[in-house]
Amino acid sequence: AQSVAQPEDQVNVAEGNPLTVKCTYSVSGNPYLFWYVQYPNRGLQFLLKYITGDNLVKGSYGFEAEFNKSQTSFHLKKPSALVSDSALYFCAVRDGRNTDKLIFGTGTRLQVFP
Amino acid sequence: DGGITQSPKYLFRKEGQNVTLSCEQNLNHDAMYWYRQDPGQGLRLIYYSQIVNDFQKGDIAEGYSVSREKKESFPLTVTSAQKNPTAFYLCASSPRTGAQHFGDGTRLSIL
Numbered sequence: 514a515q516s517v518a519q520p521e522d523q524v525n526v527a528e529g530n531p532l533t534v535k536c537t538y539s540v541s542g543n544p545y546l547f548w549y550v551q552y553p554n555r556g557l558q559f560l561l562k563y564i565t566g567d568n569l570v571k572g573s574y575g576f577e578a579e580f581n582k583s584q585t586s587f588h589l590k591k592p593s594a595l596v597s598d599s600a601l602y603f604c605a606v607r608d609g610r611n612t613d614k615l616i617f618g619t620g621t622r623l624q625v626f627p
Numbered sequence: 628d629g630g631i632t633q634s635p636k637y638l639f640r641k642e643g644q645n646v647t648l649s650c651e652q653n654l655n656h657d658a659m660y661w662y663r664q665d666p667g668q669g670l671r672l673i674y675y676s677q678i679v680n681d682f683q684k685g686d687i688a689e690g691y692s693v694s695r696e697k698k699e700s701f702p703l704t705v706t707s708a709q710k711n712p713t714a715f716y717l718c719a720s721s722p723r724t725g726a727q728h729f730g731d732g733t734r735l736s737i738l
Binding site: 545547549554555556557558559562564603612613614615617618619620 | 631633658660667668669670672675677685717719721723724725726727728729730731732734
């Protein structure tokens with residue numbers, strides 16, 4: 514069965530420092546991986562996805578993610594954090610080959626301090 | 628602008644009452660989804676529909692029902708059989724093999 518794990522409930526980082534939000538996955542076959550961000554009382558906003566191709570995927574708002582097949586990881590990164598990046602971040606993986614269903618991680622709360 | 632509209636933003640349910648949450652999209656997406664979000668948990672799939680007049684149960688379908696009579700609309704009914712309905716409900720849609728797009732949610736509470 515497909516699954517995704519976000520090992521950190523919360524990540525704290527100072528403004529201007531690089532940030533990393535971790536995600537590991539377990540799939541049979543090639544993974545389709547996604548990152549979303551959620552602000553309070555709002556829906557999820559799509560940041561980026563990996564389907565195939567370059568291991569470094571660039572997305573919205575200066576975020577990028579690195580796909581690592583040997584470590585089965587898809588960590589979200591940003592070179593310089595902003596206070597406005599503080600939000601809840603979800604990693605997701607497609608639930609099989611012939612479906613658009615996603616399996617979501619439990620989320621990581623990112624707190625950026627001024 | 629294209630997007631997904633969920634209404635109402637806040638909803639209150641009395642004991643023994645069914646309530647219906649609305650979800651409309653004008654993105655021309657084939658697939659639509661309903662999720663439930665509880666504090667400290669990820670999203671759990673309630674129902675999904677990949678095409679009009681067809682839908683499948685997700686992981687937590689008990690106490691919920693849906694219909695998909697039009698491509699644009701995927702309403703969710705929370706029935707009185709759902710004993711713990713207080714949660715944040717999110718609707719999403721997606722094109723084939725594309726990312727899911729989400730509405731801004733409906734927060735359901737019990738009176």
